[in-house]
Amino acid sequence: METYNPKVIEAKWREIWGKANSSKIDRDDDSKEKFYILDMFPYPSGTGLHMGHTETYAASDVFYRFKKMQGYNVLHPQGFDSFGLPTENYAIKTRTKPAEITQQNITTFINQMKSLGFDYDFSEKVITSDPGYYKWTQWIFGKFFEQGWVYKKTQKANWCSSCQTVIANEQVLDGKCERCGTEILQKEVPGWFFKITDFAEELIADLEKVDWPEHTKKNQINWIGKSEGAIVKFPISSAAADQFPNNKAISNDQNYLEVFTTRVDTIFGCTYCVVAPEHPIIAQLISQIANRDEVEKYVEESQKKTDLDRMEAKEKTGVELKGVKVINPFNNEEVQVYVADYVLGGYGTGAVMAVPAHDERDFEFAKKYNLEIKKVIFSYGGSTSFGNNEKEIIDEEIEKNKEDVFIEDGYLKFANDFSGMKSNEAREEMSGWLEKEGLGKKVINYRLRDWSFSRQRYWGCPIPIVYSPDGEAHLIPEEHLPWTLPEDVDFIPTGVAPLAKSEELKKRVEKIFGAGWTAEYDTMDTFVDSSWYFLRYPDSHNGEKFCSDSRLQKWLPVDLYIGGAEHTYMHLLFARFFTKAMHKIGLIDFDEPFLKLRHQGMVLDKFGKKMSKSKGNVVNPDSMVEKFGADSVRTYMLFASPLEDEVIWNEENVIGIYRFLEKVWKLSFKVSGTATVNKKLQTLLHQTIKKITEDMENLKYNTNISAMMILANAMEKENEISVTSYELLVTMLAPFAPHIAEEIWSSFAKATEDKEKQKKYEQSIFLQEWPEYNSELIKDEEINLVIQINGKVRDMILVSADIYEEEAKKVAMESEKIKNHLDGKEIKKIIFVPGKLLNIVV
Ligand code: ANZ
Numbered sequence: 001m002e003t004y005n006p007k008v009i010e011a012k013w014r015e016i017w018g019k020a021n022s023s024k025i026d027r028d029d030d031s032k033e034k035f036y037i038l039d040m041f042p043y044p045s046g047t048g049l050h051m052g053h054t055e056t057y058a059a060s061d062v063f064y065r066f067k068k069m070q071g072y073n074v075l076h077p078q079g080f081d082s083f084g085l086p087t088e089n090y091a092i093k094t095r096t097k098p099a100e101i102t103q104q105n106i107t108t109f110i111n112q113m114k115s116l117g118f119d120y121d122f123s124e125k126v127i128t129s130d131p132g133y134y135k136w137t138q139w140i141f142g143k144f145f146e147q148g149w150v151y152k153k154t155q156k157a158n159w160c161s162s163c164q165t166v167i168a169n170e171q172v173l174d175g176k177c178e179r180c181g182t183e184i185l186q187k188e189v190p191g192w193f194f195k196i197t198d199f200a201e202e203l204i205a206d207l208e209k210v211d212w213p214e215h216t217k218k219n220q221i222n223w224i225g226k227s228e229g230a231i232v233k234f235p236i237s238s239a240a241a242d243q244f245p246n247n248k249a250i251s252n253d254q255n256y257l258e259v260f261t262t263r264v265d266t267i268f269g270c271t272y273c274v275v276a277p278e279h280p281i282i283a284q285l286i287s288q289i290a291n292r293d294e295v296e297k298y299v300e301e302s303q304k305k306t307d308l309d310r311m312e313a314k315e316k317t318g319v320e321l322k323g324v325k326v327i328n329p330f331n332n333e334e335v336q337v338y339v340a341d342y343v344l345g346g347y348g349t350g351a352v353m354a355v356p357a358h359d360e361r362d363f364e365f366a367k368k369y370n371l372e373i374k375k376v377i378f379s380y381g382g383s384t385s386f387g388n389n390e391k392e393i394i395d396e397e398i399e400k401n402k403e404d405v406f407i408e409d410g411y412l413k414f415a416n417d418f419s420g421m422k423s424n425e426a427r428e429e430m431s432g433w434l435e436k437e438g439l440g441k442k443v444i445n446y447r448l449r450d451w452s453f454s455r456q457r458y459w460g461c462p463i464p465i466v467y468s469p470d471g472e473a474h475l476i477p478e479e480h481l482p483w484t485l486p487e488d489v490d491f492i493p494t495g496v497a498p499l500a501k502s503e504e505l506k507k508r509v510e511k512i513f514g515a516g517w518t519a520e521y522d523t524m525d526t527f528v529d530s531s532w533y534f535l536r537y538p539d540s541h542n543g544e545k546f547c548s549d550s551r552l553q554k555w556l557p558v559d560l561y562i563g564g565a566e567h568t569y570m571h572l573l574f575a576r577f578f579t580k581a582m583h584k585i586g587l588i589d590f591d592e593p594f595l596k597l598r599h600q601g602m603v604l605d606k607f608g609k610k611m612s613k614s615k616g617n618v619v620n621p622d623s624m625v626e627k628f629g630a631d632s633v634r635t636y637m638l639f640a641s642p643l644e645d646e647v648i649w650n651e652e653n654v655i656g657i658y659r660f661l662e663k664v665w666k667l668s669f670k671v672s673g674t675a676t677v678n679k680k681l682q683t684l685l686h687q688t689i690k691k692i693t694e695d696m697e698n699l700k701y702n703t704n705i706s707a708m709m710i711l712a713n714a715m716e717k718e719n720e721i722s723v724t725s726y727e728l729l730v731t732m733l734a735p736f737a738p739h740i741a742e743e744i745w746s747s748f749a750k751a752t753e754d755k756e757k758q759k760k761y762e763q764s765i766f767l768q769e770w771p772e773y774n775s776e777l778i779k780d781e782e783i784n785l786v787i788q789i790n791g792k793v794r795d796m797i798l799v800s801a802d803i804y805e806e807e808a809k810k811v812a813m814e815s816e817k818i819k820n821h822l823d824g825k826e827i828k829k830i831i832f833v834p835g836k837l838l839n840i841v842v
Contacts, residue, residue: 004665006629010739014114022764023121025073027538027551032073036555037064038534038594040563040571041079041126043526044105045086049112051603051611051637051649052564054621058634059600059643059699060562061118065735066696069770075555077537078113079126080106083134084526085163085179088459092492098459099487102129112622117630117738124540128461128529133536135482136546137529138464140582145465145475149195149581152473156278157452158306159187164494165456166191168525169449170570175306184306191454192463192522196577200224200446202591203576212597213644219568225447229262230431231349232440234273234326236285237334257281257326257337260348260445264434265426266355268415269376271366272336273326274318274352277302278345282321290322295339302341310341316365317341328353329439330430331416340365348445356405363405375401377410377423451574453525458491458498460523466509469516480512485523497521527570531578534558534593552588561594562699572597598699599644603637606650619649627651631737632658638701638736661740663712664733667726668744671751675720682777684714685725689773692732701736708733723748734765741765779835786837787812794821805832812838 017023039060042053057078064076082102091098110122126133144150157166162182166189171178196203204224207217233256257273275281277299282289289295298319302310318340325334342361343352356366357375366373375398394413397406409423418426434440454463464476464483476483486502499505499521509519532546538555539547557579575593583591604610605617612618624633636657640647688711695704711729715721727748734741742765749761760768779801785808787795795817799808809830812818822842829841 004662004740006631006661006739009743010115010117010630013739013742014117016742017119017764018114020764021121022766023076023119024123025075025121027075028554029073030554032071034075034555035067035072035560036075036538036558037067037560038537038558038562039078040561040567041081041530041533042109043084043086044080044082044102044109046090046101046105047613048105048108049116049621051619051621052600054116054633055603055637055647056562056564056600057113057118058116058637059598059701060560061116061634061738062638062701062735063560063562063696063699064119065738065766066770068766069731069734069768071769075538076120077124077126077540078118078120078122079533079537079540080109080128081526081530081533082106082127082129083460083523083529085165085457085459088457088491089163089180091459097487098491099129102127115625115630116621116634119738124537126533126536126540128526128533129459131482131484132541132543133533134461134529136536137461137524137532138476138481138483139478139546140532140578140587141464141524141528142475142478142481143585143587144194144581147581147585149198150192151195152190152192154188154190155193155452156186157189157191158184159189160184163457166452166454168452168527168570169307172306172308175308186303186306189456191452192465193450193452194577196451196574197446197448199577199580200226200448201444202580203448203573206576206580206592210592210595210597212594213565213599216565216568216572216597216599220573223448223569223573227262227445227447229260229348229443229445230264230427230434230440231258231260231443232264232267232329232353232434233258234328234335234353236281237325237327257351258349258440259351259353260443261353263355263358263423263427264430264440265409265412265418265421265423266358266377267328267330267353267430268412268418269355269357269374270328270335270353271356271372271374272338272354274338274340274343274354274362274365275321276343276345276350277339277341279339279350281324281351282339285321285324288323291319294319295321298339305341307344307346310344313342316361316368318365318369320369329434329437336371338365338369346449347447357401358406360405360407373402374414375406376412376414377406377408378413379406379408379410451525451527451577453528454522455525456497456521457523458485458489460526461485461529462499463520463522463524465520466513467518467520468513473520474513499523527574530571531574532582534561534575535582535588546587556588557590557592558594560596560598562598562600565599601641601644601646603647603649606648606652608646608648611649624651624654628654628658629661629739631661631740635661635705635736639705640702642702643699660709660712661737663716664708664729665740665744667712667715667721667729668747670715670718670721671723671726672720673723673752675718675722677722678718681714681718681721681725683779684711685728686773686777689728689732689771690778693770693773696735704732705736723751728771731765731768731771738766783835785811787815787818788837788839789818789821790841791839794818801835804834805830805838808832808838812840 037060039057064074067074087098087101091101158172160167160177160182162180163177167177172184175184177184204221204226235256259273286292318338321337321339324337326337327334354362356362356373358377378397380393412418412421412426418430431442462483462485465473466476467473486505488504489498489502491498505519509517535547538551542548579593580591582588609617632654636654637647639657688707691707692704730741730744745761745765749758752758782798783801784796785799786793787797795815797811797815799811825842827840827842831839
């Protein structure tokens, strides 16, 4: 063979694979076990594939090829998450149609993926902006709508004034728009929501069923944020309450301030209550509030802040609602009420009982406004007593609590009948009492909010809703799906939803539904499109169903999903929600979409810095493929660090991988049909097969590649290597560096006269079986047998690995060192551990 020239061989194999349709599989073939490996599909941006994509897609391509060689029928699809703001923004800038830009970008992405040797069947790709796809996004929306899992409401929402749209909580980073960095405002806007909160419990509980990284599960659980607590009704007293009985406008329930607490056991320490600025009680009682102006001003100021600002504010602020008091139902004590923006309107009941002795936020607030701190939870003292020096202990703890909040559970004190109880016991008893008295109940609260998915933008899936002349929302019947995105739209943002400007849409609605009917102008968040795309791949051209039952049955759920951990809070949660909702209405028969999930780490520049356009340190995969070849780029990415860790992209080190591939290439010069089997090399070879096969399953690619390097080095030391040994090395290398492996493999055909063998070599290496190791051969040929006397190491002797006891004793006794140590002493016992040690007890 000639010198290693990746450019030539890679182009050659790309063409051969393309012609052979190497990635095409029979999706209905039941003769083989199925394996569904999924990548997070890219957003086809104008900047093309980046290094992050390259790493994660390389990781999945390797696994796909490995599974295929193991004899599985592997589905390894790819597609494009093509709706979205960047394309629309780019379209606005360049005055081109988003559909056209998308098409161009997809072509670029496909070419780039091909140039990296990623073997996807692009004839089965899924493009979320295709009507053939979004018809089903709309259809699923309809199914959810029928279940009441979709609803419209006007809500204070995160508004990006630059993108001119509402964005989800998850898309606000540090108070700024994730996409464009503009400060997010709070604005009252009508919009559509998915009732993801109905699924909160299952979304937590079912994480037990899946093999996902523990930290991802934990983060998702925290994001959903389950808290078990109680609602307590504090009767409204004093001046305000006096007027209630005659006030028809205020219903019975409004005679109470309801608070949500996870620590009802601390209620005897409640010294005031706090309501959120948006709490309706303020408006209801406004005429009784003595400092009305001050309160109204405070409420107005707080409306400018996002929830995040409010939660993270360094200094807590608030204003007392003078003239309003509420009564603690447990001890009938009257407490003041404050409005403060550290209490959020959208969580719990929007009101809290403040216990400054035991809650950090309340403690801070009480310190600032000089409010009473009343300790009722103590670290000592069971149900009997605090002992002889009870008073001292209590005083000491109370003193300490003035400076330091005590948030732990403990024992109750100064708590009437509940004194002496443990916190957890007290919580049970006290919520029981509340329920009995009709003054509250046990509740479970979740931090998760319903998913706001309406966007006032153009380039998204149209929401299949029309409004009758009376303004009522109606689902567009299935026969009109796909409800297509109109094309006659000037999508330059003006604050008016772009779809409202379409004449075609207006006419379409009136023609189908009648005069006076109007269309929904919002489009869907792109996360809706990606919440079900994995269901489409097995049957991507089906016009009758989102996926046929038989294909669903056969292919789903996804066996392995690879992608970034940054998707924990949105995509991975939303996809799980869709799956659960679809399962509940019998559209699918599984309730978790991704059985196994693995993340890849970020790709950093050679100084360990994040690649970013502004820093000018972005490395373009195309130029790297051009320089080193796809095989080196892929192999380096997976060699540089464990998959889930960060990868430093350092060209000097990529050369190392290039040299390794070159070494494998050159080993072919040593291959000889007559080479005798070298036992030592054979052992190493089979050990390597074992290691690689096992590590492959766990995606431990970096250690795999090291093992191949060791094997190649060992082969290099030989004068001649056998065809079989070389074949095995090349086969194991194939998933990582497919082009070079195919080239070497095919060259064997020319080197043999044997017709049968020639046939085998003329077939793709990926149609060969993954090698199996021989367990007999993996034992090390020779070992260092440890010789001990009374447990102390006295010598090490190189012996055959399968040495038996008699032989080992003989060798030991012949050792000069052992002879000296034994010094003629009587041997009482000999313990022999095969393959490891011989201990002589004297
Ligand atoms: C009294 C108390 C005493 C509390 C104590 C805690 C410790 P998680 O676990 O996050 O659910 N809270 C309730 N609603 C709130 C709101 N809308 N905005 C801000 N804070 C709110 O937190 C529940 C606790 O957060 C509740 O329990 C309440 O304070 C506060 F020693 O009630 B707690």
